[in-house]
Amino acid sequence: MSKVIIEIKRIAAGVLNKISKKTVPILRMPIRSLQNVKYNPKEGYFELVGRMKERALTASTVKTFAQSLRMMSLSKDLIESDDIATKREAYYVSKNWGEARFKEQPESDTIMDDIEAMMMVNREQIGFIPEEKGGDVAGKLIVIDKDPDSGKDIRIDCTKFGSGAYSIPSSVEGLKFETKAKFILAIETAGMFQRLVKHNYWKKSNCILISMGGVPTRACRRFIRRLSDENKLPVYVFTDGDFYGYFNIYRTLKVGSGNAAHINQFFCVPNAMFIGITPQDIIDYKLPTHPMKDIDIKRGKDALKNDPFVKHHKEWQRAIKMQTQLKKRAEQQALAKWGLSYVVSDYLPQKLKNPKKWLP
Amino acid sequence: MAIKAVELAKGQRDIGVAEFFSRNRHLLGFDNKKKALMTTTKEAVDNSLDACEESNILPEVQVEIIDMKNDRFRVIIEDNGPGIIKKQIPKIFGKLLYGSKFHKLKMSRGQQGIGISASVMYGQLTTGRPAKIISKIDPTEPAHYYELKIDTKKNKPEIVKEAMMDWPKEHGTRVEIDIEASYQGGMQSVDQYLKETAIINPHVTIIYTNPKAQQTIFPRATEKKPKEAKEIKPHPYGVELGILIDMLKTTEFRTLQAFLQNEFTRVGAGTAKQICENAALLPKNHPKRLSCEQAEKLIDGIKRTKIIAPPTDSISPIGKELIEKGLRKEINAEFYCACTRPPNVYRGNPFIVEAGIAYGGAQEAEGQINIMRFANKVPLLYQQGACVITKSITQTNWRPYGLSQSNNAIPQGPCTLLVHIASVWVPFTSESKEAIAHYPEIIKEVKLAIRECGRMLGSYVNKKKRVKDEFKKRSYIEKYIPHVVEALKELLGEKAVDTARVENMLKELLEKKRGKLDDLKFDPAKNKDFDEELSNFGKDKPKKIENEEDAT
Numbered sequence: 017m018s019k020v021i022i023e024i025k026r027i028a029a030g031v032l033n034k035i036s037k038k039t040v041p042i043l044r045m046p047i048r049s050l051q052n053v054k055y056n057p058k059e060g061y062f063e064l065v066g067r068m069k070e071r072a073l074t075a076s077t078v079k080t081f082a083q084s085l086r087m088m089s090l091s092k093d094l095i096e097s098d099d100i101a102t103k104r105e106a107y108y109v110s111k112n113w114g115e116a117r118f119k120e121q122p123e124s125d126t127i128m129d130d131i132e133a134m135m136m137v138n139r140e141q142i143g144f145i146p147e148e149k150g151g152d153v154a155g156k157l158i159v160i161d162k163d164p165d166s167g168k169d170i171r172i173d174c175t176k177f178g179s180g181a182y183s184i185p186s187s188v189e190g191l192k193f194e195t196k197a198k199f200i201l202a203i204e205t206a207g208m209f210q211r212l213v214k215h216n217y218w219k220k221s222n223c224i225l226i227s228m229g230g231v232p233t234r235a236c237r238r239f240i241r242r243l244s245d246e247n248k249l250p251v252y253v254f255t256d257g258d259f260y261g262y263f264n265i266y267r268t269l270k271v272g273s274g275n276a277a278h279i280n281q282f283f284c285v286p287n288a289m290f291i292g293i294t295p296q297d298i299i300d301y302k303l304p305t306h307p308m309k310d311i312d313i314k315r316g317k318d319a320l321k322n323d324p325f326v327k328h329h330k331e332w333q334r335a336i337k338m339q340t341q342l343k344k345r346a347e348q349q350a351l352a353k354w355g356l357s358y359v360v361s362d363y364l365p366q367k368l369k370n371p372k373k374w375l376p
Numbered sequence: 377m378a379i380k381a382v383e384l385a386k387g388q389r390d391i392g393v394a395e396f397f398s399r400n401r402h403l404l405g406f407d408n409k410k411k412a413l414m415t416t417t418k419e420a421v422d423n424s425l426d427a428c429e430e431s432n433i434l435p436e437v438q439v440e441i442i443d444m445k446n447d448r449f450r451v452i453i454e455d456n457g458p459g460i461i462k463k464q465i466p467k468i469f470g471k472l473l474y475g476s477k478f479h480k481l482k483m484s485r486g487q488q489g490i491g492i493s494a495s496v497m498y499g500q501l502t503t504g505r506p507a508k509i510i511s512k513i514d515p516t517e518p519a520h521y522y523e524l525k526i527d528t529k530k531n532k533p534e535i536v537k538e539a540m541m542d543w544p545k546e547h548g549t550r551v552e553i554d555i556e557a558s559y560q561g562g563m564q565s566v567d568q569y570l571k572e573t574a575i576i577n578p579h580v581t582i583i584y585t586n587p588k589a590q591q592t593i594f595p596r597a598t599e600k601k602p603k604e605a606k607e608i609k610p611h612p613y614g615v616e617l618g619i620l621i622d623m624l625k626t627t628e629f630r631t632l633q634a635f636l637q638n639e640f641t642r643v644g645a646g647t648a649k650q651i652c653e654n655a656a657l658l659p660k661n662h663p664k665r666l667s668c669e670q671a672e673k674l675i676d677g678i679k680r681t682k683i684i685a686p687p688t689d690s691i692s693p694i695g696k697e698l699i700e701k702g703l704r705k706e707i708n709a710e711f712y713c714a715c716t717r718p719p720n721v722y723r724g725n726p727f728i729v730e731a732g733i734a735y736g737g738a739q740e741a742e743g744q745i746n747i748m749r750f751a752n753k754v755p756l757l758y759q760q761g762a763c764v765i766t767k768s769i770t771q772t773n774w775r776p777y778g779l780s781q782s783n784n785a786i787p788q789g790p791c792t793l794l795v796h797i798a799s800v801w802v803p804f805t806s807e808s809k810e811a812i813a814h815y816p817e818i819i820k821e822v823k824l825a826i827r828e829c830g831r832m833l834g835s836y837v838n839k840k841k842r843v844k845d846e847f848k849k850r851s852y853i854e855k856y857i858p859h860v861v862e863a864l865k866e867l868l869g870e871k872a873v874d875t876a877r878v879e880n881m882l883k884e885l886l887e888k889k890r891g892k893l894d895d896l897k898f899d900p901a902k903n904k905d906f907d908e909e910l911s912n913f914g915k916d917k918p919k920k921i922e923n924e925e926d927a928t
Contacts, residue, residue, distance in 0.1 A: 024867065025867060025868065028863075028864055028867035028868050029868060029872075031864065032864055032868060032872070032873065032878070035878055035881050035882055035885065036878075036881065038881060038884065038885055039885075040885065073860070073882075073885070073886070074886065075849040075850065075852055075853050075886050075887075076849060076852070078852055078853055078856040078857065078860070078886065079852060079855075079856050081856075081860060082856040082857075082859035082860045082863060083859075085859075085860055085863030085864060085867065086859060086862070086863040086866075088863070088867060089863045089866040089867050092866070092867060093866075113859060114859070115855045115856065115859065116856060116859040
């Protein structure tokens with residue numbers, strides 16, 4: 017029997033036991049927020065501090081309590097039958113639960129995340145997979161996957177997608193890699209990724225390009241992590257010059273998030289470095305900007321106050337303060353002001369040559 | 377120019393009081409046919425009730441309205457009051473601004489001496505027929521019969537016929553007036569007026585025969601007569617210059633000191649001296665010889681003297697219990713409350729505000745709350761928008777009390793709000809006595825009264841909400857326990873979980889902490905005082921009827 021099933025049964029037996037003794041059963045799980053993590057600079061990711069939340073069975077929690085147990089039961093079935101369900105599918109399965117069904121998917125996602133955290137595993141291990149696509153890859157990389165029917169290896173050459181790209185699957189654990197590239201460049205927007213593919217940037221600088229398409233998915237983070245670890249490749253991150261790019265995207269990729277802190281260990285990319293667009297770039301490259309909204313400024317203040325990663329890095333604190341004073345943000349594609357190929361011909365080579373202009 | 381002035385002078389002459397009001401009958405409440413029926417009935421009934429109360433008689437009033445066709449109605453009101461002596465009958469019914477109440481400061485329904493004679497005049501104008509009056513003051517005396525009209529130019533009674541007759545009643549008065557009118561039920565009808573009168577005057581019996589010859593009896597709910605309202609002298613603070621000059625001229629007292637002490641309430645020797653001192657007048661001055669300037673000084677002196685508030689035994693409120701009882705009779709609600717404020721004073725006139733609320737139950741949940749306004753125990757059915765009561769209601773924030781309300785509007789919800797203002801002189805906005813004027817002191821008191829009731833309402837509504845939430849939570853328990861058990865069975869195997877036992881234990885566990893609950897569900901049979909017949913009376917007509925004047 018798998019470890020997860022043993023754990024699920026242990027929790028359920030605990031609940032039953034409490035009920036039989038007429039005491040209130042409690043489900044415990046780590047609090048999933050930035051308040052409950054600390055930055056471990058040695059390992060390079062957010063780790064849980066260990067504060068727990070308790071879901072005691074009372075009249076007002078009886079619904080979520082019932083739903084949690086039913087979700088655990090679904091997970092057990094999935095593992096036992098070696099099946100998987102997407103988050104959306106799990107939501108639809110709940111429609112069989114009568115009164116205990118979920119009205120909207122976010123409700124079921126939350127409970128799923130709770131159970132995941134309760135078990136301290138990632139959701140694939142409890143039988144659930146995300147809906148979302150992992151991200152796009154182009155460049156000097158051969159991904160070795162398996163044919164679902166024959167089980168034979170398939171070699172996917174990421175240089176051979178022309179103007180398209182290889183798409184990271186939702187589960188990346190079974191993939192193997194072959195590459196002679198020098199580094200990985202993770203890019204925030206699909207637009208910038210297209211631009212670099214168009215100019216064959218990966219060929220010129222011998223690298224692997226990955227488009228994250230906003231906040232990187234777990235699959236994307238894990239893909240980059242494994243690729244980087246197994247091939248000793250440095251990872252450079254290129255996002256918009258705003259707080260969303262710095263923290264929601266870069267920080268999540270590098271050290272993980274508060275929400276999924278229990279799995280950050282596997283999903284972080286500690287050796288990622290931020291090459292741009294930095295607040296200094298806005299000045300150095302005289303980039304066209306947009307004014308920051310009040311909510312952006314608040315996000316910056318919030319990061320200074322609450323983000324353990326920012327608190328650890330003076331460089332980031334300086335960057336935030338600088339940008340807050342500028343009250344401006346710049347997009348990656350603002351570099352097009354100096355010509356469409358400027359990013360390939362000037363910006364990236366200059367930035368990559370000069371590690372002093374990076375942020376940790 | 378002089379010629380022109382002479383010419384103009386030919387057209388300048390006296391305007392008779394009756395002439396004025398016959399042209400401006402809307403000022404007296406005769407602006408449309410339906411309202412005319414209500415007003416005529418109301419003036420006669422109000423007089424009957426006042427007369428009975430003054431003579432310490434338990435009133436029994438018979439109201440009969442006969443449809444004479446072609447928009448003509450005969451209104452007959454007969455009471456068991458003290459009767460009217462022969463000499464006075466023509467003046468009371470045939471002369472406007474004649475009456476006993478205008479010069480008295482005493483809480484009464486009528487106060488101006490216009491009402492009943494105006495009804496006689498309206499009848500005469502619209503049907504040409506005289507009013508017929510029978511009155512008898514003692515079993516040993518004969519009854520007097522009069523047929524009266526009003527000489528509208530001279531404002532004098534015109535006696536069409538007079539006679540002595542036998543009348544089986546021991547004493548009382550019967551008035552019969554033919555008027556042009558129309559009969560309708562609904563919110564502003566004669567039916568509604570009689571019903572509300574019965575509710576607010578529980579010691580009164582009214583026997584009402586409507587134009588369809590259907591008889592309704594509103595029996596008295598109590599034999600206890602209301603505390604008699606005492607007449608008071610004016611309070612110095614309420615006197616204006618013109619009235620003061622009049623009083624100075626007509627007084628029998630020969631020194632200012634004696635005048636002040638005897639003609640006003642709350643003025644003793646000390647206060648009188650103080651007033652004179654503040655007015656720089658000698659207490660020994662002869663009142664009749666005071667000049668206009670000196671009278672002005674006197675007013676000023678009064679203002680600068682501290683005088684205690686007028687006595688308040690001159691007002692007889694309905695009382696908290698009777699208001700609540702009246703509401704219970706009329707409305708089958710879940711919750712009732714009422715309060716009587718302590719007396720206050722505006723312009724030297726004492727007044728008392730009372731309020732009551734009936735909430736929920738059989739009342740409609742949508743739309744504005746129902747407002748019942750009363751002044752000196754008389755229902756006010758028209759001009760709601762112009763009344764101080766309405767203003768006080770709209771200026772009160774009802775949301776904390778559990779009613780919804782848009783800004784400065786009448787609140788919404790299943791609720792009836794009753795407000796009664798009692799005073800020795802109710803300041804109506806017009807002679808038709810439909811709305812009360814906006815004196816700051818009155819607004820303040822009305823607001824305090826409705827807030828007091830509002831707080832009681834609020835705590836009830838909150839309690840109801842809490843109970844509802846609690847019921848919801850309890851139903852949660854019932855709903856989701858089977859799912860907990862089901863999931864446990866799936867997780868641990870059928871054998872490990874005894875469904876019934878675990879379900880029971882869970883139920884016990886979850887309900888352990890939740891105490892007993894008051895059942896606040898509306899039970900229509902719970903209200904023993906509710907009088908369905910009374911409640912439905914006058915409601916069989918379409919609810920919304922034209923509100924020409926209330927559209928403002």
